[in-house]
Amino acid sequence: MAEKSRTIRDVLVGAVDALKKSGIPTPRLDAEVLLSRLLGVGRTKLFVLSNTNLPDERVEDFQRLIDRRRRGEPAAYIVGSKEFWSLPFAVTPDVLIPRPETEILVGEVLRTCRTFSLDEPDIIEVGTGSGAVGVALARELPGARIVATDISPGALEVAERNASLNGVRERISFLCGDLFGPISEKFDIIVSNPPYIPEADFSRLPLGVRGFEPFVALVGGPEGTEFQKLLIKEAPGCLKERGWLLMEIGDGQEKQVEDLLGTEGVYCDVGFTADYAGLLRVVRARRKE
Ligand SMILES: C[S@@+](CC[C@H](N)C(=O)[O-])C[C@H]1O[C@@H](n2cnc3c(N)ncnc32)[C@H](O)[C@@H]1O
Incomplete structure (x- = not known):
């Protein structure tokens, strides 16, 4: 997750692994929600774009969001919204x-x-x-x-x-x-x-x-x-x-x-x-x- 210029797929795999290690109960969902919000695209679009390289700054931004989630902050507060x-x-x-x-x-x-x-x-x-x-x-x-x-x-x-x-x-x-x-x-x-x-x-x-x-x-x-x-x-x-x-x-x-x-x-x-x-x-x- 710390490396730069990687594809969306690589970045997601690393984030899911990091969240799992921190005991976050829904690692895949949370990683996808955070990345889709960061990129301003729907979650399904992440799969369409999975081979696209992410610029270094985006990887770092995503890393910061994942770190917040690893410290326990709910994904809804990080993205600022929740569906009900x-x-x-x-x-x-x-x-x-x-x-x-x-x-x-x-x-x-x-x-x-x-x-x-x-x-x-x-x-x-x-x-x-x-x-x-x-x-x-x-x-x-x-x-x-x-x-x-x-x-x-x-x-x-x-x-x-x-x-x-x-x-x-x-x-x-x-x-x-x-x-x-x-x-x-x-x-x-x-x-x-x-x-x-x-x-x-x-x-x-x-x-x-x-x-x-x-x-x-x-x-x-x-x-x-x-x-x-x-x-x-x-x-x-x-x-x-x-x-x-x-x-x-x-x-x-x-x-x-x-x-x-x-x-x-x-x-x-x-x-x-x-x-x-x-x-x-x-x-x-x-x-x-
Ligand atoms: C369990 S939350 C429910 C929030 C929202 N209705 C929901 O279902 O997601 C309880 C709410 O009651 C409010 N609250 C706590 N004590 C209160 C009081 N004495 N009078 C009015 N509201 C109170 C809290 O600020 C909080 O927003």
Whole structure:
């Protein structure tokens, strides 16, 4: 990987080898993503160009990107973007990199709107981060009025940028504050992918997560469920009658979350949806009349 003036194929082979040695779990994908971004071409084009020589400066630029990845920095932060719901999202260290499993949360909101004929729903997303969930919903639900909040001003800047990038800036109001602090109206749907990692688990997270993603986006208090507890407690005051609360949950948190919902005594129709690994990932509950 250190040699210069080599073909794209040689450079990629060296990078994949270097990433493998550093224990990076997806070496080929990451090397291709970084090189295709550097050269401004799609990943498939790399194969068409595989016998092309790369100029020395390009090899050095690529080496620098690979070195960053070897030190654990996520590829999405290095290239500054991540796809979610087949849409492009800018990502910076101010925001959590949107995860594929969060698409299940989006899918469940859409299913809820379809099933209960909510054609023009009022929706609030609490903790919008990159804006991935709110923006995907705005794209899918042209009649929806959407509010997106976050406690992090840096995250909100990125979310607003992503709403513009995806042509829905006019459809989403972005508000900075703690939980429901910035709002006074009521909603048909409250949706959130909250921070839900227990404090004690933080140090066991992969380096790429604990060393680079925002702590405030990851850790949900000593138990991990503190944010969810607050959402469950405060949501009924911000939901219309028969409105829905939908949240992403962490591995094995379903019992605790179900108990928290039960304790409030104001929710009914509680249900969970599993992710592709079979883990219960999304909870949905309805405010009683
Ligand atoms: C797990 S991230 C989810 C980001 C994005 N919605 C997604 O799914 O990719 C949680 C988000 O909640 C925000 N957050 C943390 N505590 C908050 C609070 N008390 N009030 C509002 N937002 C909060 C964080 O800044 C972070 O952006």
